[in-house]
Amino acid sequence: MILVTGATGHLGKATIDSLLEKGIQANQISALVREEAKAQDLKAKGVTLKIGDYDDYISLVTAFKDVDKLFLISGTDVVNRSKQQESVIRAAKQIGVKRIYYTSFERKNDTETSPVAFLAESHLYTENLIKASGISYTIFRNNMYLDALPFFVGENFSQTGVFFPAGETKSAFASRRDMAEAVANVLTSEGHDNKTYFISNTENISMREVAEIIGNVTGKPVNYISPTPEVYADALSKADVPAEFVRMLSGTAEAIKQGEFSSEKTDLENLLGRKPTSAKEFLTQFYSKK
Incomplete structure (x- = not known):
């Protein structure tokens, strides 16, 4: 039995869909959800719903019964994520889960000097707990989602341009759907025990190039402005963006x-058996609808 946590989220649903497309029977897939009412689409597909909450250890132990493979999608509660995921790992060990698959993140800097240290801390903590648990594991070092680019670009790009302080550095963004397919391929094959996979695109792209692609798709030039971090944070604050999101975006x-998030090394193409979706392909599809 495969159990997918965070099953009502985008990556969870995409992974379950990929598993079903590969011919895995729905009754061999479980979805961990907090509320059954929010997972009726999964239930309609024949997926078994397991009610559980990261903050309720007993519910996790109950939900993990008969689970062989646990796909742990990192939680969204950044403040409590380390404690929550520790509970998941302890419950998995107690109930006898054979393999854990975890979505970590791509990075160069593991220290407190990282600009995303507040996000990275729980990932690094969870990786270490999994490795020390004695349970066979596979860790996916996922790069940033291509799907996040429209969020960085904003809705008013045609008037304001792309206003984002990322400089000219390139990153190997990859699509969420490709990541889900790669995970499904790993979940349904052997030879992945105690391995870490680098899940990045085969190309690196800058935010200036993103703006250029969007301009070509929409038929209107889109400027790219990379302000100082202070100017950017001030602009977000004046737009009433909550402080937590200002910190995350900055x-x-x-x-x-x-x-x-730049990368010359990736396992994504090999895990997919094809070239990953390029930034140009993703952006063209997304903005051609605008």
Whole structure:
């Protein structure tokens, strides 16, 4: 039995869909959800729903019964994520889960000097816990999603341009759908025990190039402006963006600028058995609908 946590999120649903497309029977897939009402689409596909909460250890132990492979999608509660994922790993060990698959992140800097250290801390903590658990594991060092680019670009790009302090540094963004397919391929094959896979695109692209592609797709030139971090944070604050999101966006932009997500090494193409979706392909599809 394969169990997918975070199953109502984008990556969780995409992974389950990929598993089904590969011929895995729905009754061999479980989805960990907090509320059954929010997972009726999964239930309709025949996927078994397991009710569990990262903050409720007993519910996790119950949900993990009969699970052989646990796909742990990192939680979104950054403040409590380390403690929550520790509970997941302890419950998996207690109930006898044979393999854990975890979505970590691509990075160059593991220290507190990283501009995204506040996000990285829980990932590094979880990786170490998994490796020390004695359970066979596979860790996916996922790069930034191509799917996040429209969020960085903003809705008013045609008037304001792309206003994002990432400099000219290139990153190997990859699509969420490709990542989900790669995970499904690993979940349904052998030879992945105690391995770490680098999940990045085969190309690196800058935010200036992103703006150029969007301009070509929409037929209107799109400027790229890389302000100072202070100017960027001030603009977001004046637009009433919550402080937590200002910190996250500013940190992410600085991480991109420092080359945290650039990559010349990737396992994604091999795991997919094809070239990953390029940034141009993704952006063309997304912005041709605008």
